[in-house]
Amino acid sequence: MFTVAQIAAAMGTPFEGAGDLVIARAAEPGTAGPDDLALAMSPRYAEGLAAGQARAAVVWPGADWRGMGLQAAIIAPRGRLAMAGLTRALDPGPAIAPGVHPMTVVDPSAQVGEGAAIGPFVVIGPGARIGAGARIASHVSVGAGAVIGRDALIHEGARIGHHVIIGDGFICGPGAVIGADGFSFVTPEVSGVEEIRQTLGVRAEIKPQSWERIHSLGLVEIGDGVEIGANSTVDRGTIRATRIGHRTKLDNLVHVAHNVEVGEDCLLCAMVGIAGSSRIGNRVVLAGQVGVVDNVFVGDDVITGAGTLIMTNAPAGRVLLGYPAVRMETQIAMQKALRRLPRQAKP
Numbered sequence: 625m626f627t628v629a630q631i632a633a634a635m636g637t638p639f640e641g642a643g644d645l646v647i648a649r650a651a652e653p654g655t656a657g658p659d660d661l662a663l664a665m666s667p668r669y670a671e672g673l674a675a676g677q678a679r680a681a682v683v684w685p686g687a688d689w690r691g692m693g694l695q696a697a698i699i700a701p702r703g704r705l706a707m708a709g710l711t712r713a714l715d716p717g718p719a720i721a722p723g724v725h726p727m728t729v730v731d732p733s734a735q736v737g738e739g740a741a742i743g744p745f746v747v748i749g750p751g752a753r754i755g756a757g758a759r760i761a762s763h764v765s766v767g768a769g770a771v772i773g774r775d776a777l778i779h780e781g782a783r784i785g786h787h788v789i790i791g792d793g794f795i796c797g798p799g800a801v802i803g804a805d806g807f808s809f810v811t812p813e814v815s816g817v818e819e820i821r822q823t824l825g826v827r828a829e830i831k832p833q834s835w836e837r838i839h840s841l842g843l844v845e846i847g848d849g850v851e852i853g854a855n856s857t858v859d860r861g862t863i864r865a866t867r868i869g870h871r872t873k874l875d876n877l878v879h880v881a882h883n884v885e886v887g888e889d890c891l892l893c894a895m896v897g898i899a900g901s902s903r904i905g906n907r908v909v910l911a912g913q914v915g916v917v918d919n920v921f922v923g924d925d926v927i928t929g930a931g932t933l934i935m936t937n938a939p940a941g942r943v944l945l946g947y948p949a950v951r952m953e954t955q956i957a958m959q960k961a962l963r964r965l966p967r968q969a970k971p
Contacts, residue, residue: 625646625647625648626646626647626713626714627643627644627645627646627647628641628642628643628644628645628647628661628680628696628698629643629644630713631647631661631698631710631713631714632698634709634710634712634713635682635698635700635706635709635710635713636709637698637699637700637701637706637709638698638699639696639697639698639699640689640696640697640699641680641689641690641694641695641696641697642679642680642695642696643696645679645680645695645696646659647659647660647661647680648660649661649714650662650663650710650711650714651663651676651678652672652676653669653672653673653675653676653678653681654672654673654675654676655676656673656676656677656678656681657676657677657678658677658678658679660676660678661678661680661681661682661698661710662676662678662680662681662682663681663682663707663710664681664682664683664684664687665682665683665684665700665703665704665706665707666684666703667684667687670687670692673692673693673694674692674693678694679694679695679696680694680695680696680697680698681694681697681698682697682698682700682703682706682710683697683698683699683700684699684700684703685699685700685701687699717759717777718743718759718761718777718779720741720742720743720759720760720761721741721743722739722740722741723740723741723742724736724740724742725742725743725744725745725746726744727744727745728742728743728744728745728746728747728748729746729747729748730742730746730748731748731749731750731751731752731768733750733751734748734749734750734751734752734753734754734766735752735753735754736748736754737753737754737755737756737757737758737774738756738757739756739757740754740755740756740757740758740759740760741758741759741760742754742758742759742760743760743761743762743764744762744763745762745763746760746761746762746763746764746765746766747764747765747766748765748766749765749766749767749768749769749770749786750768750769751768751769752766752767752768752769752770752771752772753770753771753772754766754772754776755772755773755774755775755776755792756774756775757774757775758772758773758774758775758776758777758778759776759777759778760776760778761778761779761780761798762780762781763780763781764778764779764780764781764782764783764784765782765783765784766784767784767785767786767787767788767803768786768787769786769787770784770785770786770787770788770789770790770803771788771789771790772784772790772794773790773791773792773793773794773848774792774793775792775793776790776792776793776794776795776796777794777795777796778794778795778796779796779797779798779854780798780799781798781799782796782797782798782799782800782801782802783800783801783802783803783804784796784802784803785801785802785803785804785844785860786803787803787843788802788803788843788844788845788846788860789843789844789845789846790802790846790850791846791847791848791849791850791870792848792849793848793849793850794846794848794849794850794851794852795850795851795852796851796852797851797852797853797854797855797856797876798854798855799854799855800852800853800854800855800856800857800858801856801857801858802844802846802852802857802858803843803844803858803859803860804857804858804859804860805839805840805859805860805882806838806840806859806860806861806862806866806881806882806883806900807859807881807882807900808837808838808840808862808882808900809835809836809837809838810835810836810838811833811834811835811836812833812834812836813831813833815833816830816833838862839862840859840860840861840862840882841861841862841863842860842861842862842863842864842865842866842882842883843860843861843865843866844858844859844860844861844865844866844867844868845865845866845867845868846858846867846868847867847868847869847870847871847872847888848870848871849870849871850868850869850870850871850872850873850874851872851873851874852874852878853874853875853876853877853878853894854876854877855876855877856874856875856876856877856878856879856880857878857879857880858874858880859879859880859881859882859884860882861882861883862882862883863883864883866880866881866882866883866884866885867884867885867886868880868886869886869887869888869889869890869906870888870889871888871889872886872887872888872889872890872891872892873890873891873892874892874896875892875893875894875896875912876894877894877895878892878893878894878895878896878897879896879897879898880892880898881897881898881899881900881901881902881918882900882901883900883901884898884899884900884901884902884903884904885902885903885904886898886904886908887904887905887906887907887908887924888906888907889906889907890904890906890907890908890909890910891908891909891910892910893909893910893911893912893914893930894912894913895912895913896910896912896913896914896915896916897914897915897916898910898915898916899915899916899917899918899919900918900919901918901919902916902917902918902919902920902921902922903920903921903922904916904922905921905922905923905924905925905926905940906924906925907924907925908922908923908924908925908926908927909926909927909928910928910932911928911929911930911931911932912930912931913930913931914928914930914931914932914933914934915932915933915934916934917933917934917935920934920935920936920937920938921937921938922934922937922938923937923938923939923940923941923942924940924941925940925941926938926939926940926941926942926943926944927943927944928943928944928945928949929944929945929946929952929955931947932944932945932946932947932949933946933947933948933949934948934949935948935949936948936949946958
């Protein structure tokens with residue numbers, strides 16, 4: 625339970641009216657009850673407020689909240705930013721009891737920081753270090769020599785590989801795997817893949833070939849404030865480390881391959897795949913199902929539309945769309961021209 629004043633302080637926004645009104649939860653305007661905080665950050669939610677029973681709401685600047693029958697209002701000039709503060713204040717997180725659960729296995733050489741909470745069926749390997757205030761839910765494994773910073777939150781079933789290094793404030797979704805071996809193989813003879821890379825499709829005599837595994841000796845290094853979503857994977861490097869910069873966020877089902885370097889403050893949406901040894905700059909946004917081929921560089925501040933395939937280096941600040949990626953305005957013009965083709969083909 626929080627008061628309106630406490631919630632407004634956590635959001636960093638002003639409030640008006642009864643600041644001592646107690647709030648149990650957040651709710652959509654039309655379904656909000658008397659103890660709920662209705663989320664009505666734009667005028668289009670005014671009708672919903674009338675249908676609900678909320679006494680307090682998050683409203684847009686200039687809203688006549690008294691006229692809508694409210695007793696208190698939190699003013700949100702930027703709705704989604706207000707949502708960030710609100711959800712942070714109201715989210716209790718997983719219920720993990722302080723200390724180490726008796727059904728967890730911690731190697732005697734591992735270190736668990738002060739105030740950590742570790743749930744049941746967790747395995748922490750030899751020499752691993754868990755930072756102060758970390759919370760680790762059930763069925764997580766932390767490999768030998770791994771380092772996890774302060775105030776981490778690792779959800780159920782995540783796998784942290786051996787000697788992975790993770791900074792402070794890390795959030796890891798259920799089922800994520802960090803530090804698996806990279807997908808790297810070679811043939812004793814020149815492979816068909818190597819051949820067509822050189823010839824762009826022309827094949828000589830096709831012969832049987834077999835694959836020899838290249839093992840991953842490198843690490844995974846993850847900065848502070850990084851989030852990795854459910855069932856995402858970050859592979860360790862072959863020799864040098866795979867790296868993810870400070871405050872970068874990965875959605876669910878994202879794959880970061882061996883030797884990849886992702887910069888700071890990036891946003892990688894669901895089903896993004898980045899092939900081996902590519903480099904992603906700072907503040908890059910890759911929308912859903914974007915692919916990046918191996919050994920290319922994506923510059924700072926690049927933004928891509930969904931389903932884009934980046935096959936060559938992308939200059940800083942470029943907005944890309946399409947398969948293969950081109951400037952967004954070029955792709956839109958191409959699609960308009962493509963739609964005109966049936967009409968132009970008619971006799």
